[in-house]
Amino acid sequence: MEHHMITDIEQELAAGMHDEVDGLALTRDIVAQAARRHRVRTTVHRTAYAAGVVGLAGALAVGLAAGNGGTHPGVGKPPVASAESPRLQLAAAAAASQNISYKVKVTCGTKTDPGGMGTTQGAIDPATDTGYLNTTYPSGGAVYYERLINGVRYIGSSGSQTWKQEPGTFENLGYDEGLGVGTSADPKQLFDALQQADATVTKTGARTYHFESTKAYDTQYATGQITFTGDVTLDGGNRIATVTYESTDKGQMKPGVKGGAAFESTYAATTELSDYGLPVVVEKPTKVVVVR
Amino acid sequence: VRWKKSFEGLDALVAERGGALLATATLLTGSRAAGEDLLQTALERMMRRWNHVHGDHEGYLRRTLYHLAVDQWRMRRRRPEVLTDVEPPGQADGTDALHLRQALVQALAHLPPRQRAVLVLRYWEQLSEAEAAEVLGCSIGTVKSTASRGLARLRELTAAWAVEDTPAWNGASHDH
Numbered sequence: 001m002e003h004h005m006i007t008d009i010e011q012e013l014a015a016g017m018h019d020e021v022d023g024l025a026l027t028r029d030i031v032a033q034a035a036r037r038h039r040v041r042t043t044v045h046r047t048a049y050a051a052g053v054v055g056l057a058g059a060l061a062v063g064l065a066a067g068n069g070g071t072h073p074g075v076g077k078p079p080v081a082s083a084e085s086p087r088l089q090l091a092a093a094a095a096a097s098q099n100i101s102y103k104v105k106v107t108c109g110t111k112t113d114p115g116g117m118g119t120t121q122g123a124i125d126p127a128t129d130t131g132y133l134n135t136t137y138p139s140g141g142a143v144y145y146e147r148l149i150n151g152v153r154y155i156g157s158s159g160s161q162t163w164k165q166e167p168g169t170f171e172n173l174g175y176d177e178g179l180g181v182g183t184s185a186d187p188k189q190l191f192d193a194l195q196q197a198d199a200t201v202t203k204t205g206a207r208t209y210h211f212e213s214t215k216a217y218d219t220q221y222a223t224g225q226i227t228f229t230g231d232v233t234l235d236g237g238n239r240i241a242t243v244t245y246e247s248t249d250k251g252q253m254k255p256g257v258k259g260g261a262a263f264e265s266t267y268a269a270t271t272e273l274s275d276y277g278l279p280v281v282v283e284k285p286t287k288v289v290v291v292r
Numbered sequence: 293v294r295w296k297k298s299f300e301g302l303d304a305l306v307a308e309r310g311g312a313l314l315a316t317a318t319l320l321t322g323s324r325a326a327g328e329d330l331l332q333t334a335l336e337r338m339m340r341r342w343n344h345v346h347g348d349h350e351g352y353l354r355r356t357l358y359h360l361a362v363d364q365w366r367m368r369r370r371r372p373e374v375l376t377d378v379e380p381p382g383q384a385d386g387t388d389a390l391h392l393r394q395a396l397v398q399a400l401a402h403l404p405p406r407q408r409a410v411l412v413l414r415y416w417e418q419l420s421e422a423e424a425a426e427v428l429g430c431s432i433g434t435v436k437s438t439a440s441r442g443l444a445r446l447r448e449l450t451a452a453w454a455v456e457d458t459p460a461w462n463g464a465s466h467d468h
Contacts, residue, residue: 009396009447014415016393017400021315021416030328031306034335035299157363162429164359167344289429 087201090209090232097239101125102276108269124148124173125280132282133173147282148173154285163285199228207234207241217251224251224263237276244270299339301349306335309350316354319412320361322401333360358413358427362405392450399449407442414439 103123124131129151135144145156151169156162199213209232216225230245250264306313310331317334318327334356338345345352400408406428413424414435425435 009443010415012393013396013400013411013443013446014418016395016397017319017412017416019393020397021318024311024315024318024324026306026310026314026328026331028328030310030332030335031299031303034332034339164429 086203086209087199089203090201090211093232093234093238093240096237097273097276099126100239100276101127101278101280103274103278105272106269108267122146122173123275123280126171128280129169129171130280130282131173132280146173147285149282149284154288156285162287162289165288165290167290204231207238208232209234211245220254222251222253222263224249235274235276239276240271240273242270242272244268299342302335302338305349305353313350313353313357316412316416317357317361319397319400319416320357320405320409322408330357330360355427358409359429362409362428395450396446399446402449403442403445407438407445410435410438411442411446 101124103121105119105121107119120133120135122131122133129148131148133144133146135146143157145163147154147156147163148170151171153166153170153173154163155166156164199211201209201211204210211228211230211232213228214225215228217223227248227250228245230243232240233242235241246266246268248264248266252262253260313331314324314327317330318324321327321330331353334353337356337360338349338352341352400411403411409428410424413419413427414421417424419427421432421435421439424439425432428435
C-alpha cells in the first residue's frame with residue numbers, strides 16, 4: 001500500500017481534485033456583490049447617485065445657498081490669501097501644500113462598517129513621481145505595500161515574496177488600490193477640494209478651520225442629500241497638517257429601485273500631513289514580476 | 293442596472309465559466325466558501341482594472357486567482373476554517389484509493405500557498421511547467437522545485453495520517 005501511495009500520488013491527486021470540485025456551481029451572485037463592493041470603493045457613497053464619482057471635490061465644490069456670503073473663489077483661479085475670508089485662507093493653505101513633497105497618514109472607511117476602516121502611511125514627492133504607501137488592509141491580516149519610483153509603480157504585500165510592477169507610468173500612488181475607499185483618500189484630491197471649496201468655512205482658532213456643506217440631489221435612482229463636515233489644522237508654515245471629515249449620504253431610492261429603500265451611510269476620514277519639502281527616497285524592490 | 297453596462301460581458305462570462313473558476317478557487321483555498329470569496333475578490337480586482345484588461349477576461353481572472361491565493365490576500369482569516377476541515381483518511385478496507393484521493397486533497401490545504409498553487413496548476417489545470425511558470429510569473433525551475441516540495445509534503449502528510457490511523461483502527465477492533 002505504501003508503494004502504491006508513492007508511485008501514484010500525482011495521478012491520485014489529480015483524480016482527488018476532480019472528485020472534490022466536480023459539478024461545483026456558484027451559490028450566490030458574486031458578480032453583483034463584487035460590483036457593489038467595487039462601487040462602494042470607487043464612489044465612496046454606496047447609493048446609485050447618478051453623478052457617479054461624487055468624492056470630496058464634488059461634495060465641497062457644490063454651489064451653496066446658505067451662509068456663504070455669495071462670493072465664490074471660482075474654480076481654477078489661483079487662490080488669494082485674505083485676512084477677511086476663512087475660505088480663501090483655507091484655499092491658500094491647500095495651494096501651498098500642493099506640488100511639494102510630504103509624509104501622509106490616512107485613516108478612513110465607512111462608519112457603518114468598522115471592519116472596513118483602513119490606514120495607510122507613506123510619502124510622496126510630486127516633483128520626481130516617487131513615493132511609497134504601506135496600507136493595513138481593512139479586512140485585517142496582510143499589509144499592502146506600494147512604491148512609486150520615477151513614475152514606475154510596484155505593488156507588494158506582506159504575504160508575498162515578490163513585487164508586481166504595473167504596466168505604464170504613474171504620477172501618483174494608488175490610494176484607491178491601497179485603502180479601497182475611493183479617490184478622496186488622496187491628499188491631492190483633498191487639496192483640490194479644499195482649494196475649490198464652496199462650503200461654509202469658519203475660523204475656529206489661530207490655525208484651525210471648520211467646514212460644512214449640504215447638497216440635495218434628485219436623480220433617476222434616488223433622492224437625498226449629502227452632508228459634509230470637517231476640520232482642518234494648519235502647521236507653522238500655513239500648510240495643511242490635519243484634515244478630518246465626515247460625509248453622510250442620506251436618502252431614498254426611487255420606487256422600483258431596490259424597492260424604494262431608504263439608506264444612510266457615513267464615510268469618515270482623517271488625513272495627517274507632515275515633513276513638507278523633505279526628500280523622499282524609495283528603494284526599488286529586489287524580486288519584481290512585471291504585470292502584463 | 294448601471295454596472296452591467298460598465299462591465300459588459302462579465303455576467304455571461306461568469307454564467308458560462310463560473311463553475312470552472314470556482315473549482316480552481318476552491319482548490320486554491322481549501323474550502324468552497326473561501327473559494328467564492330477569492331473569486332469575488334478577483335472579480336473586484338478585474339473591475340478596478342477593467343479599462344486595462346483587453347480581450348481575455350477569463351485568463352485575467354484565472355491569473356488573478358493564483359496571484360491572490362499566493363499572496364494570501366485576505367485568505368488568512370480563512371485558514372483556521374480550512375484546518376478544521378481536515379481529517380485523517382479512513383480505514384484500510386477496499387476503498388483505499390478513494391481515501392487516498394480525499395486525503396491528498398485535504399492535505400493540499402495544509403501546504404504553503406505557493407506549493408498549493410503550483411500543484412493546482414499542474415494537476416488540476418494540467419498545465420506544463422512552462423505554462424505554470426508563466427501564470428505565476430516565476431521561473432520554470434521554481435515551478436519544478438515548488439511542485440516537488442509540495443508533492444513530498446503531501447506524501448509526508450498522508451503517510452503520517454496512515455500511521456496515526458492504524459492504532460485507532462486496531463483499538464476499534466479490540467472492542468469486538
